[in-house]
Amino acid sequence: MIRIERFDEISLLGVRVIDPLMRLDAVADVVVRRGVIETVTPVHTAEVHRRSAQEELNSEVSDSGGEAEARSSCLKINARGLILCPGLADIHVHLREPGFEHKETIGTGCRAAAAGGFTFVAPMPNTKPAVDSIEGVRYALDRAAQEDACEVGPIAAITVGREGRVPADFASLLTAGAVAFSDDGVGVEDDAVMADAFRRARDVGAVLIQHCEYRALSAGGVLHKGAVAARRGWPGLDLRSEDAMIERDLRLCRGIRARYHVAHLSTATGVELVRRAKEDGLPVTAEVTPHHLLLTDEACDTGDTNAKMHPPLRTAADVEACRRGLLDGTIDCVATDHAPHTAEEKARGMLQAPPGLIGLETAVPLVARAMIETGLADWTALIRWFTEGPMRVLGRRLHAVAPRQPANLTLLDPAATWKVEPTALHSRSFNTPFLGWWLTGRAVLTIVGRRVARRTEAPAEGPRGK
Ligand SMILES: [Zn+2]
Numbered sequence: 001m002i003r004i005e006r007f008d009e010i011s012l013l014g015v016r017v018i019d020p021l022m023r024l025d026a027v028a029d030v031v032v033r034r035g036v037i038e039t040v041t042p043v044h045t046a047e048v049h050r051r052s053a054q055e056e057l058n059s060e061v062s063d064s065g066g067e068a069e070a071r072s073s074c075l076k077i078n079a080r081g082l083i084l085c086p087g088l089a090d091i092h093v094h095l096r097e098p099g100f101e102h103k104e105t106i107g108t109g110c111r112a113a114a115a116g117g118f119t120f121v122a123p124m125p126n127t128k129p130a131v132d133s134i135e136g137v138r139y140a141l142d143r144a145a146q147e148d149a150c151e152v153g154p155i156a157a158i159t160v161g162r163e164g165r166v167p168a169d170f171a172s173l174l175t176a177g178a179v180a181f182s183d184d185g186v187g188v189e190d191d192a193v194m195a196d197a198f199r200r201a202r203d204v205g206a207v208l209i210q211h212c213e214y215r216a217l218s219a220g221g222v223l224h225k226g227a228v229a230a231r232r233g234w235p236g237l238d239l240r241s242e243d244a245m246i247e248r249d250l251r252l253c254r255g256i257r258a259r260y261h262v263a264h265l266s267t268a269t270g271v272e273l274v275r276r277a278k279e280d281g282l283p284v285t286a287e288v289t290p291h292h293l294l295l296t297d298e299a300c301d302t303g304d305t306n307a308k309m310h311p312p313l314r315t316a317a318d319v320e321a322c323r324r325g326l327l328d329g330t331i332d333c334v335a336t337d338h339a340p341h342t343a344e345e346k347a348r349g350m351l352q353a354p355p356g357l358i359g360l361e362t363a364v365p366l367v368a369r370a371m372i373e374t375g376l377a378d379w380t381a382l383i384r385w386f387t388e389g390p391m392r393v394l395g396r397r398l399h400a401v402a403p404r405q406p407a408n409l410t411l412l413d414p415a416a417t418w419k420v421e422p423t424a425l426h427s428r429s430f431n432t433p434f435l436g437w438w439l440t441g442r443a444v445l446t447i448v449g450r451r452v453a454r455r456t457e458a459p460a461e462g463p464r465g466k
Contacts, residue, residue: 001457002115002426004149006450008072009033012411014043014051015079019086019401020384030084032407035449039403051078075452077445079411083379086398087119087408087446088386090360091155092184092209092263092287092335095121097143099128104340104428106140109360110149112338112427114453116360117386117410117443120151121338122394125162126185132157132168137176149453150446153179153394158197158208164188167197170206179394182209184263187245189214195252202258207394209261210249212270213310217241222350224297224312232301234350237312243269250277253284261393262286264337266311268321275330285393287335288322290359290366291433295319299433305346305353307433309339312355326385327376333389336363340429357432361425364412365439373440379414411445418442 010032017028017040031038095109104112106123113121123140125131131140137154144152156178160166162185170181181201187210188194201208218241223229225236246262250273253260262274265286277284291309296316299307307313325331339356346353359366367385371377391398399408420437422430446453 001455002111002453003456004114004451004453006073007075007452008450009074010407010447010452011074011076012079012084013077015082015084015411017084017401018380018383020380020388021086021398022400022402024401025380030401032409032447035407037401037403037405037407040401081413081415082444083412083414084401085383085410085412086387086401087448088117088364088410089120089390090118090336090338090363090386091122091180091333091390091394093121093123093338093360094126094340094356095123096340097127098139103342106143106152107147107149108426108428109338109340110144110147110152112358112360112425113150114446115426115443115455116362117364117412117446118150118360119408119410119446119448120153121360122153122155122179124155124182124184125157130157130162131155132160132162134172134176137173137178141177148451151448153177153396155180155182155184155209157181158183158188159193162186164190164193167193167200170200171204174204174206179396180207180209180261182211182263184209184211186215187211187213191248191252194249195256198252198256198258198260202256205259207259207261209263210245211263212242212245212249214241214245217244221312222308223300224314226297226315228297228301237310239267239269239314242267242311243273246270246273250282250284253277253282254280257283259283260285264289264292264311264335265322265325265331266292266314266318268318271321271325271330275325278330285332286325286330287333287390287393288326288331289337290334290363290370291357292322293319293326293334293370294366295433300350303350304433305348305350306357306431306435308350308353308355309337309357310355323370323376326371332393334363334367334385335390336360338427340427341431342429343431346431358425358427358429359432360427362420362432362434362439364443365441366434368414368441369439407447407449409447410443411447412441413444414441416440416442416444
């Protein structure tokens with residue numbers, strides 16, 4: 001479980017610092033004082049080994065002040081073998097509040113985010129009511145500030161009520177604190193409305209995030225239209241429903257030149273379309289989810305409704321294309337599409353259960369499994385996909401791991417082995433097809449200013465693999 005505390009001074013000794021922005025990968029002692037990084041002092045590896053042999057510097061909390069009011073609290077951690085990086089960001093989550101608090105709240109969602117290593121999340125506006133007003137944006141920001149577990153940047157709707165008819169007032173929503181716009185859950189289908197939205201977004205410098213799906217092509221489908229759907233007799237989702245909307249949007253974007261971002265890209269054709277658009281210099285970015293880097297529609301074959309999602313799990317060739325797209329920069333970042341649903345909702349069977357899975361607390365180890373354990377990439381790349389990548393999509397500043405920078409940091413244990421089970425998670429819902437999996441890699445600390453979300457238990461010992 002994680003505990004949220006405040007410290008005036010945090011010392012991380014002998015930690016491997018990886019900062020893609022600074023092109024830094026070195027072992028150092030890092031000291032944070034009053035929410036600001038004070039020093040990043042390189043240490044020779046021999047020194048780290050000498051220290052650990054000499055003294056056992058376990059995690060240590062102390063009060064160094066005398067008077068009760070003037071007390072300053074310190075957290076000192078022997079971080080040998082751990083990785084410190086800029087705070088991770090997830091730009092696609094569903095926190096379900098207001099309207100669906102039985103699935104998740106901003107409080108439980110932010111704690112799940114902090115437990116997963118995220119210092120920033122951007123919730124989608126498909127709440128009830130939809131976030132299409134200044135009040136809606138302010139509500140999310142106020143609730144996140146009360147919970148104080150993670151920074152939140154709300155995504156507001158592209159169209160009023162997410163109904164696909166009238167573009168929302170982007171300028172005032174941006175002023176209120178919206179970080180981007182999306183009707184996620186549905187795509188903006190009408191060509192004229194999307195063109196109008198693109199022009200308005202360009203005029204105010206907003207990013208439009210599209211959930212690419214034409215319902216006329218996907219209606220009734222519950223999983224990828226492929227071998228498993230055919231074998232089990234379940235209605236399939238045609239991948240044209242995703243590809244056709246990416247094509248349409250890129251065509252509009254070519255003329256209007258507004259910032260466009262493809263949410264949860266899942267098809268080989270989609271990856272190729274984005275690749276060509278980038279080559280042509282269009283202001284286009286894309287994200288992929290951890291599950292689309294790892295699973296195929298075969299995961300639905302057991303009837304596990306936690307493997308039902310939009311876009312659906314597709315073929316091995318699509319998984320391969322998504323991995324290649326991430327490696328060559330066609331895909332800019334990983335985002336979880338964290339979508340909580342209750343056990344009762346997921347017990348309705350493949351045809352009736354709502355689509356979606358939770359993802360905040362499994363994101364890092366799943367991407368490590370898909371991209372590092374396969375030998376395709378290293379921790380520097382993974383960290384870039386969760387830091388520099390998503391922040392660039394939103395045009396937000398990423399804080400470096402360097403002196404005088406605000407402390408916005410994640411401490412990862414790349415070797416921690418743990419089992420995905422409800423008691424290990426902080427989300428209100430447990431809908432994930434990874435339940436029962438043993439994963440390697442986990443966040444142990446997330447730091448924003450003086451606030452620290454700290455994992456309290458030691459990593460479990462367990463078998464590698466599923
Ligand atoms: Zn979506």
